[in-house]
Amino acid sequence: MPFPVVFRPVLLLPLLLAACQTGVSPSAPGTPNTPPAPLRNTRWVLQQLGTERITLPENSRELDLLLASDQPQARGNAGCNRFSGSFEQPTPEQLRFGPLLTTKMACPALELEGRYLTALKAAAYYRISGDTLRLYPGPPTDTAPLARLVAVYTQ
Template sequence: MIPAYFRLLAAGLLLSACQTAGPAAQTGASPTTPPAPLRNTRWVLRQLGSEAVTVPAEGREADLLLRTEDTRVQGNAGCNRFSGTYEQPTPEQVRFSKLLSTKMACPALDTETRFMGALGQISYFRIVGDTLRLYAGPPAETAPLLRLEAVYTR
């Protein structure tokens, strides 16, 4: 005959082994990603206006990084590197100025030219999770000019 505490232990193990999903899946709640910080995050360009951005075979991903310590912005526009300054006059605004770029000859400059032009028009931003949207005017009144995603490196 098996002692009662062994039967209880076996029953508990069997019941716990049958559980297939954690509490979030059972209640219908979905985990949310907290907003990535605007500064000191590598933001990679995913959409320019209404068009998805693809990386050309001979190019790099367009990205930008806003540094905290000296309000400098730096990045890659696809072929050429750029840097400059930014200001954040209010918590929902950001403006880029004095953007300087290398001038290498690149086979596909259309996306790069449009990306750099859009950066010069930016006044507002909104971050939801790992997505940064940059706007020329207030987000409630304008469509985003750029959509970027946070990329984390180890």
């Protein structure tokens, strides 16, 4: 038997209040409850080098990294120039890049580009927490991150 019309708003009130609650949802990017993004076949965008948050010069492209899922090939954009090269994972927590080849275009972000490529070459370990990838020169418990990148999902 249906409820009288006068009782329907009372039954919907708890649902409306629950929908209006504020706070971070467990699946919001960057929260501890976000499942780890896969290392491979994810576009990682640079957010921080060392302790410096990255701000891109005007007319620059995002600095990113993509590790192929089917072969040990890395590629990305260093701000102005594209790069590619090999990588290896000697253990599940290690990540090392081989020589990285770059294009040779001139642009205002060359200093930042050089520091990014240097950080990639110095990386030996990594850790993924949710949608964040951190690269380290040594074991993460002993060293500060060289770079922090975030996963960008496209559809």
